[in-house]
Amino acid sequence: xxxxxxxxxxxxxxxxxxxxxxxxxxxxxxxxxxxxxxxxxxxxxxxxxxxxxxxxxxxxxxxxxxxxxxxxxxxxxxxxxxxxxxxxxxxxxxxxxxxxxxxxxxxxxxxxxxxxxxxxxxxxxxxxxxxxxxxxxxxxxxxxxxxxxxxxxxxxxxxxxxxxxxxxxxxxxxxxxxxxxxxxxxxxxxxxxxxxxxxxxxxxxxxxxxxxxxxxxxxxxxxxxxxxxxxxxxxxxxxxxxxxxxxxxxxxxxxxxxxxxxxxxxxxxxxxxx
Amino acid sequence: xxxxxxxxxxxxxxxxxxxxxxxxxxxxxxxxxxxxxxxxxxxxxxxxxxxxxxxxxxxxxxxxxxxxxxxxxxxxxxxxxxxxxxxxxxxxxxxxxxxxxxxxxxxxxxxxxxxxxxxxxxxxxxxxxxxxxxxxxxxxxxxxxxxxxxxxxxxxxxxxxxxxxxxxxxxxxxxxxxxxxxxxxxxxxxxxxxxxxxxxxxxxxxxxxxxxxxxxxxxxxxxxxxxxxxxxx
Numbered sequence: 001x002x003x004x005x006x007x008x009x010x011x012x013x014x015x016x017x018x019x020x021x022x023x024x025x026x027x028x029x030x031x032x033x034x035x036x037x038x039x040x041x042x043x044x045x046x047x048x049x050x051x052x053x054x055x056x057x058x059x060x061x062x063x064x065x066x067x068x069x070x071x072x073x074x075x076x077x078x079x080x081x082x083x084x085x086x087x088x089x090x091x092x093x094x095x096x097x098x099x100x101x102x103x104x105x106x107x108x109x110x111x112x113x114x115x116x117x118x119x120x121x122x123x124x125x126x127x128x129x130x131x132x133x134x135x136x137x138x139x140x141x142x143x144x145x146x147x148x149x150x151x152x153x154x155x156x157x158x159x160x161x162x163x164x165x166x167x168x169x170x171x172x173x174x175x176x177x178x179x180x181x182x183x184x185x186x187x188x189x190x191x192x193x194x195x196x197x198x199x200x201x202x203x204x205x206x207x208x209x210x211x212x213x214x215x216x217x218x219x220x221x222x223x224x225x226x227x228x229x230x231x232x233x234x235x236x237x238x239x240x241x242x243x244x245x246x247x248x249x250x251x252x253x254x255x256x257x258x259x260x261x262x263x264x265x266x267x268x269x270x271x272x273x274x
Numbered sequence: 275x276x277x278x279x280x281x282x283x284x285x286x287x288x289x290x291x292x293x294x295x296x297x298x299x300x301x302x303x304x305x306x307x308x309x310x311x312x313x314x315x316x317x318x319x320x321x322x323x324x325x326x327x328x329x330x331x332x333x334x335x336x337x338x339x340x341x342x343x344x345x346x347x348x349x350x351x352x353x354x355x356x357x358x359x360x361x362x363x364x365x366x367x368x369x370x371x372x373x374x375x376x377x378x379x380x381x382x383x384x385x386x387x388x389x390x391x392x393x394x395x396x397x398x399x400x401x402x403x404x405x406x407x408x409x410x411x412x413x414x415x416x417x418x419x420x421x422x423x424x425x426x427x428x429x430x431x432x433x434x435x436x437x438x439x440x441x442x443x444x445x446x447x448x449x450x451x452x453x454x455x456x457x458x459x460x461x462x463x464x465x466x467x468x469x470x471x472x473x474x475x476x477x478x479x480x481x482x483x484x485x486x487x488x489x490x491x492x493x494x495x496x497x498x499x500x501x502x503x504x505x506x507x
Contacts (some may be wrong), residue, residue: 025372025455030471034468034471034472038456039456054372054453054455054458054459055455055456056372056453056454056455057454068362069360069361069362069363070360070361070362070366071360071361071362071371071372172471173471174471175470175471175472175473176470176471178473179470179471179473182473197472198472198473199472199473199474199475200473200474200475201473228361230361230367230369
């Protein structure tokens, strides 16, 4: 029965099968998709190579899972530690640095923790915890969530102690987290790209930025074709080669919202980050 | 209030502009949900009719199970199909994950129990009325199934519409198995979820209004067909 159903479903979907040959699936993060970066650079890549890219935008943890299961050809995410583990475990190959942007901490107009203008993330987070000002956490194993947890650790604060009170984990993407922070007059950490393209601010504004600890590196890697033979190795590698090439890096640098550059290509010289 | 007004204005603007991206998303939504309802109907209607006429031990349990399946959460259906279709899953070699076909399958799984359960309910009443008559023609339950389905076609149209409503409104399953890929698996509901998470609430609501208008149009079309059919019958 299932087989017949599948066959019917296939017949019902007029998919151009021939065109699928030059299509790759990239598992990436909501920050790259929702900030509009892919909408800007992918048409350029497709024009140059004839390869269509399908982006599935998830949190970094989920995107790596999709790669682990072999459901994507390329993974393009931002959690260096998790990426290195992914490669070490043999799930991915040919990992390259692509670009960086930065995280910012946003907060409500009333600013109950009084940290606006600070460049010291650790001190700012400490103040938030001490004043028990509401903080919305992604809580979804994403790259941003992992970075946030590292920052709390550096600040010497265990936010989980404030769970159910001022520290609120919502287990959702960046956008929903910002929506919640805006609605509850809370603090939150976000990547700058999502923040710049986010519309429902309701008085939310950047309160902490410019700390080197807020640096956010993106990496790209091919899903290991030895483990998953169906991975489109040639076209996937072509994408990786392109995005770290001069043309790809220039395309990234050329993406702006209101004149502000969102991502800074650094394939050649990634900054060391702890 | 301001947001609501903005949404209505934007919805009208979107439709009036004939935006090709929107048109593509709308067409994919219709294609996926209508195909899913069609597939689900091929299984659900005969199954429901059979349950209406058949009497066997454990029938009550089957009916209760089917009724409970009407409440299957879309996210759960999506996860099941995801695990089946994933490369690491039993049907992985088909390479269907993150395609419209996967979305059709997931919605068909969601809709089939609804169609079967409602069909059973509708036809059981008819069967109680007709059973004598059909039996006197020497028709057993197996022969009665097509007759009942045909005679109940106008009532079953509403059943199909209920299934279509479920399919076109759900977001949990298609998000997981389709991946909301722009230009490929993005449908109305996943587009609405995306715009909501981007904080563009007026645009999200505008898309919602467009979706409701489409569902209304499908229902009006079905009702028109039904009335025409009734006149001819």
